[in-house]
Amino acid sequence: MKSDTLLEVRKLSKRFGGIVALNSVDVEIREGELVGIVGPNGAGKTTLINCITGIYKPEAGKVVFLGEDITGKAPHEIALRGIARTWQKVRPFLNMSVIDAVTTGALLKTNEPAKARREAMEILEFIGFPRSKFETLGKNITLIEHKLVDLARALATKPKLLLLDEVVAGLRPSEIDVITEVVKKVNKEMKITLGVVEHVMRFVMSVSDRVIVLHEGMLLAEGSPSEIAYNPSVIEAYLGTKPI
Amino acid sequence: MFPSPGLMAQSLLDGIFLGFLYSLMALGLSLVFGVMGIINFAHGDFIMLGSYLVWLIANSVRTDPSLVSIVTVPLFFVVGAAIYTIIIRPVFGKEPLIQIAVTVGVGYVLQNTALMFFRAEPRAVQSTALNLYIGLGPVNIHAAKLVTALLSSVIVIGVHYLLTKTWVGLTIRATAYDREVATLMGINVNKVYLLVFGLGIALTALAASLWMTFGQANPYIGTSFGLLTWVIIALGGLGGVSGLLASSLIVGVMQSLTMTLASPTISLTVPYLVFLVVLWFRPQGLFGRRE
Amino acid sequence: MMMNIRKLLVSLLTILLPMLAGLPIPYLLNFNQYYILLALQSVIIASVALAWNIIGGYAGQLDLASFAYIGLGGILATELMINYNITPWLGMLLGSGISAALAFIIGYPLFRFGIRGVWYALSTAALVVILHESVIMVLGPYDYYIPFVEGWYYLRFRTWDNLYYFSLFILAGVIFLNLYIGRSRLGYYLRSIREDEVAAEAVGIDVRKYKLLALVIYAAILGFIGYIYIVSQRTFSYKTFSGPQSVYIAIIGIVGGLGSVSGVMTAAIFLKIVEEYLRGFLGGVLPGLHLLLFGILLIVVGVLRPGGLSTFIEPLLKRTKTRLMGGKV
Numbered sequence: 001m002k003s004d005t006l007l008e009v010r011k012l013s014k015r016f017g018g019i020v021a022l023n024s025v026d027v028e029i030r031e032g033e034l035v036g037i038v039g040p041n042g043a044g045k046t047t048l049i050n051c052i053t054g055i056y057k058p059e060a061g062k063v064v065f066l067g068e069d070i071t072g073k074a075p076h077e078i079a080l081r082g083i084a085r086t087w088q089k090v091r092p093f094l095n096m097s098v099i100d101a102v103t104t105g106a107l108l109k110t111n112e113p114a115k116a117r118r119e120a121m122e123i124l125e126f127i128g129f130p131r132s133k134f135e136t137l138g139k140n141i142t143l144i145e146h147k148l149v150d151l152a153r154a155l156a157t158k159p160k161l162l163l164l165d166e167v168v169a170g171l172r173p174s175e176i177d178v179i180t181e182v183v184k185k186v187n188k189e190m191k192i193t194l195g196v197v198e199h200v201m202r203f204v205m206s207v208s209d210r211v212i213v214l215h216e217g218m219l220l221a222e223g224s225p226s227e228i229a230y231n232p233s234v235i236e237a238y239l240g241t242k243p244i
Numbered sequence: 245m246f247p248s249p250g251l252m253a254q255s256l257l258d259g260i261f262l263g264f265l266y267s268l269m270a271l272g273l274s275l276v277f278g279v280m281g282i283i284n285f286a287h288g289d290f291i292m293l294g295s296y297l298v299w300l301i302a303n304s305v306r307t308d309p310s311l312v313s314i315v316t317v318p319l320f321f322v323v324g325a326a327i328y329t330i331i332i333r334p335v336f337g338k339e340p341l342i343q344i345a346v347t348v349g350v351g352y353v354l355q356n357t358a359l360m361f362f363r364a365e366p367r368a369v370q371s372t373a374l375n376l377y378i379g380l381g382p383v384n385i386h387a388a389k390l391v392t393a394l395l396s397s398v399i400v401i402g403v404h405y406l407l408t409k410t411w412v413g414l415t416i417r418a419t420a421y422d423r424e425v426a427t428l429m430g431i432n433v434n435k436v437y438l439l440v441f442g443l444g445i446a447l448t449a450l451a452a453s454l455w456m457t458f459g460q461a462n463p464y465i466g467t468s469f470g471l472l473t474w475v476i477i478a479l480g481g482l483g484g485v486s487g488l489l490a491s492s493l494i495v496g497v498m499q500s501l502t503m504t505l506a507s508p509t510i511s512l513t514v515p516y517l518v519f520l521v522v523l524w525f526r527p528q529g530l531f532g533r534r535e
Numbered sequence: 536m537m538m539n540i541r542k543l544l545v546s547l548l549t550i551l552l553p554m555l556a557g558l559p560i561p562y563l564l565n566f567n568q569y570y571i572l573l574a575l576q577s578v579i580i581a582s583v584a585l586a587w588n589i590i591g592g593y594a595g596q597l598d599l600a601s602f603a604y605i606g607l608g609g610i611l612a613t614e615l616m617i618n619y620n621i622t623p624w625l626g627m628l629l630g631s632g633i634s635a636a637l638a639f640i641i642g643y644p645l646f647r648f649g650i651r652g653v654w655y656a657l658s659t660a661a662l663v664v665i666l667h668e669s670v671i672m673v674l675g676p677y678d679y680y681i682p683f684v685e686g687w688y689y690l691r692f693r694t695w696d697n698l699y700y701f702s703l704f705i706l707a708g709v710i711f712l713n714l715y716i717g718r719s720r721l722g723y724y725l726r727s728i729r730e731d732e733v734a735a736e737a738v739g740i741d742v743r744k745y746k747l748l749a750l751v752i753y754a755a756i757l758g759f760i761g762y763i764y765i766v767s768q769r770t771f772s773y774k775t776f777s778g779p780q781s782v783y784i785a786i787i788g789i790v791g792g793l794g795s796v797s798g799v800m801t802a803a804i805f806l807k808i809v810e811e812y813l814r815g816f817l818g819g820v821l822p823g824l825h826l827l828l829f830g831i832l833l834i835v836v837g838v839l840r841p842g843g844l845s846t847f848i849e850p851l852l853k854r855t856k857t858r859l860m861g862g863k864v
Contacts, residue, residue, distance in 0.1 A: 334839075471661055
């Protein structure tokens with residue numbers, strides 16, 4: 001293992017009944033990188049995140065984070081070790097204020113609510129969440145705001161690795177631009193390693209240093225965004241030109 | 245003192261009869277939970293109130309309790325549909341605690357309605373044509389219980405048939421499987437829910453009529469039947485009619501045998517203990533589907 | 536610095552205010568024993584509902600077993616007093632301990648296996664029935680007046696005044712616990728668990744551990760209150776293990792507003808007044824009417840205003856508090 005490897009996924013397999021969602025997948029994420037993980041629907045992207053973060057227990061294979069085998073550990077233990085995530089379908093705390101939701105995340109590394117609250121404010125400001133809405137309840141904010149709160153809540157746990165699950169799904173182009181800037185800023189200025197799972201190609205191509213393509217539960221290709229864009233097997237997987 | 249084999253056989257038989265009735269009692273609950281994912285805490289209290297209603301009608305017009313269902317079943321269907329529209333539908337998508345709480349509220353209202361109008365007195369129907377015993381070797385078969393068991397099983401299997409073999413059933417199952425997809429397929433989900441909830445409540449009226457051919461109404465059978473039917477669902481899962489029947493029979497026999505071997509108090513407690521133990525040790529496997 | 540002292544004073548006042556407001560009540564009621572007993576019962580119910588607020592309001596678990604813990608703690612303290620002349624001061628602590636232990640024994644496997652939502656509610660409802668029946672089996676269907684003894688050693692008196700004052704201290708304690716938990720890490724964690732367990736786990740919260748902690752704290756408070764509850768009911772009975780009463784506590788917690796101390800307290804007192812009013816007027820004709828109405832109230836709140844009374848009270852309190860603290864917070 002190279003010294004700057006943060007996360008290493010080795011021969012990971014996950015089955016749901018008869019369906020193989022992940023078939024012996026190898027992925028490596030290095031310190032400071034912004035890695036895009038793409039693939040058509042059902043490629044196993046979300047399953048991969050769920051296996052890494054402990055939501056699912058894989059049948060075979062290993063997840064190694066900072067040299068430690070974390071396969072099959074509970075989600076909260078994995079979060080404690082420094083992997084945070086966001087959700088494809090946002091999971092907001094509807095009856096808590098925005099600032100309280102983010103404070104909850106910050107309480108992972110401190111047990112002083114006042115300190116956690118200050119940190120939560122800094123993070124919300126950093127990602128450009130409107131100050132006037134800090135005290136608004138989760139049930140009264142818009143989708144893009146939910147996405148930002150989800151992100152802020154995850155960032156507040158001070159992760160070493162942050163996995164974003166289809167963070168731009170359902171957003172308008174102008175909103176995608178906002179998220180694009182935030183994601184870049186998190187990677188460059190907060191120095192947090194990012195794994196961005198995405199269905200929308202345009203977004204991934206514009207932010208990623210390196211792109212991994214999954215297809216039907218297997219690793220299909222890996223390379224820089226431009227390499228991937230012209231890779232024939234990727235085009236085939238996406239456009240489905242394979243003869244039936 | 246160990247009871248005689250004859251007594252054991254009698255107890256076993258009564259347990260089986262009771263078990264079939266339980267399957268009918270649990271049917272509506274399982275339907276509502278399976279299709280709508282709604283947790284109806286008031287289910288047992290509907291059976292309780294239905295039993296009082298049966299007593300009231302059967303005694304005042306001097307008819308057999310089983311015939312009263314001709315009136316109470318449609319009535320309960322309407323009540324169920326109304327409760328769905330006014331209470332259940334508005335809480336879809338709210339916090340789970342609130343969703344459960346409103347049906348707890350409905351149960352509380354039913355329970356206290358019964359206490360207010362019928363006091364805490366137990367009531368039984370005097371004149372039932374089925375109140376006779378058929379001797380069969382060491383056991384006596386209570387005609388009312390036999391008929392109840394037969395009718396219950398016919399209805400449970402009939403509803404199962406309705407769900408699996410008919411167009412309406414297909415619509416209901418499609419809705420249960422995926423609400424959004426069902427909507428896209430042009431199914432009026434709201435109508436299906438209304439129908440299912442109404443049916444679920446109507447079935448309690450039917451179960452109550454059969455119960456009253458040999459049992460008695462009191463305000464506490466609501467809680468007792470409520471928990472029992474949940475125990476049955478927890479044991480049998482939502483898999484299908486066979487699971488429902490099997491777990492109902494297990495609960496019925498278990499209750500009857502503990503009543504004979506130990507005491508009525510213990511027989512009341514045993515299903516709950518089993519319920520807790522099942523929850524502890526086999527939660528996923530036994531429930532079939534959970535959120 | 537000045538600001539902090541002021542803040543501290545206001546917080547202290549919030550906790551002590553209900554107690555201070557409650558102190559002159561016997562005098563205002565002209566030491567009418569009937570009314571003081573009612574006041575005592577209201578304070579106890581408010582304390583119980585506030586304990587429920589920790590597991591139900593903060594952690595969002597619909598617990599329907601409050602009277603299992605009250606009964607168990609109460610029975611222990613009362614039996615110890617009657618049979619061994621052990622002071623209820625000690626008995627209440629032991630009662631608290633045994634209820635907490637029961638909660639741990641029940642809660643550990645439940646949470647370990649991810650039981651939540653309706654299955655949690657059902658398990659707790661089953662727990663009350665099991666205890667109700669088990670107690671009858673072990674101790675028989677006992678139901679009698681506790682033999683009369685008097686003095687602070689027994690926490691029983693010829694009049695209800697002293698016990699009422701004592702209950703105010705318990706209430707203040709439970710309010711303090713609620714506010715303390717609400718503002719601490721535990722409070723944030725419990726509320727996030729109520730909102731979304733999966734998301735809570737993903738930000739590093741050990742959901743099982745914190746739910747269990749909430750349950751044990753709740754049970755410990757109830758076990759402690761048990762003896763006072765039994766004394767205030769005047770009879771010592773297996774009926775203490777009551778399912779409907781346990782539901783009633785949840786109704787107060789929900790009607791008051793999940794997680795809102797002021798809302799829950801208001802609901803407890805308001806419902807007690809409604810109950811007495813109806814009992815006085817219609818008790819002979821329609822007993823149990825108040826319970827029927829409470830059920831309807833629960834449904835109405837659930838359907839129309841899941842925030843409960845707190846949605847009216849909290850903004851009012853906030854405004855007052857802001858003014859007390861001297862302008863903006």
